[in-house]
Amino acid sequence: MRLHQIIAVTATLFFLPSSFAADYAMSPTQADKKWLLPKTPPYPADNKPTAARVELGKMLFFDPRLSSEGNMSCAPCHNPAFSWTDSLPTGKGFHSKVLGRASPTVVNTGYNTIQMWDGRKASLEDQAMGPMQSSDEMAMNLETLFTWLNSNPTYQQKICQSLSRRRNRPTVRIQGDCRIRAYPHQQRLAFRPLVERQQKSLEQRADIGFPPV
Numbered sequence: 423m424r425l426h427q428i429i430a431v432t433a434t435l436f437f438l439p440s441s442f443a444a445d446y447a448m449s450p451t452q453a454d455k456k457w458l459l460p461k462t463p464p465y466p467a468d469n470k471p472t473a474a475r476v477e478l479g480k481m482l483f484f485d486p487r488l489s490s491e492g493n494m495s496c497a498p499c500h501n502p503a504f505s506w507t508d509s510l511p512t513g514k515g516f517h518s519k520v521l522g523r524a525s526p527t528v529v530n531t532g533y534n535t536i537q538m539w540d541g542r543k544a545s546l547e548d549q550a551m552g553p554m555q556s557s558d559e560m561a562m563n564l565e566t567l568f569t570w571l572n573s574n575p576t577y578q579q580k581i582c583q584s585l586s587r588r589r590n591r592p593t594v595r596i597q598g599d600c601r602i603r604a605y606p607h608q609q610r611l612a613f614r615p616l617v618e619r620q621q622k623s624l625e626q627r628a629d630i631g632f633p634p635v
Contacts, residue, residue, distance in 0.1 A: 463532025463610045466547060471610065474583040479606065481580060488567060489560035490516070496553065499525040515559040532610035546606030 450458075465471055482488065486495040499513050500506045506528045508514070513525035523539050531537065536544060543549035553559040554567070571577050 459530075459533055463530075465532075465606075465610065466545070469547060469606070472584065472586075474580070474586075478580045478584045481577075487570070488554055488562060490562045490566075494560050499553075499559075500528045505529060516557065516561045519558055521558060532606075546610065550606060 462471075469475075483496045483500075486493050488495065494516070499508050499515075501508055508525045510525070512523055513521040515521050526539065531546060534546075537546060537549045538552075543552065551564075554562045555564065
């Protein structure tokens with residue numbers, strides 16, 4: 423190929439993105455915007471996210487002591503390093519038992535109207551205790567769990583803070599409701615870094631003239 427032909431082809435490829443930009447509207451229409459998710463996932467009226475509840479939810483999510491043998495938290499199946507899943511064909515549970523279904527990502531689960539693969543749970547609050555109680559997963563005895571939680575000063579303090587109680591007031595009796603209220607807030611926040619990266623990627627494509635995907 424002659425030099426002038428090479429230059430012509432290179433110039434065409436260089437200006438191709440700008441031609442795409444002319445064919446595609448880069449600004450979203452009102453019809454497009456109706457599909458945008460709100461910045462904050464919805465939550466129940468009686469479980470408003472607070473900094474203390476988010477912190478408590480994170481503690482519970484990553485604490486392996488909530489399992490029967492003290493070696494399995496929620497994180498092995500919903501690992502932030504693997505987009506909040508485990509990268510396995512199907513999950514592994516108690517004593518590394520191979521489970522029948524894949525571990526779903528928790529990204530954007532705060533927006534779901536149903537939870538679990540078969541939709542048997544209505545909300546994050548509704549599903550919070552399930553994996554801990556399951557003999558195939560964390561296999562935890564709840565009576566043992568709450569006995570330990572009620573004897574743990576760190577969790578006592580965090581629970582009081584999440585309930586907006588002062589430290590010098592009597593300790594609270596930690597029951598299932600505490601975890602059900604705190605744990606979902608960790609999942610509601612899991613989507614943010616990924617969404618922000620996706621938005622940045624789309625903006626970069628628009629800047630160089632490529633159509634949105």
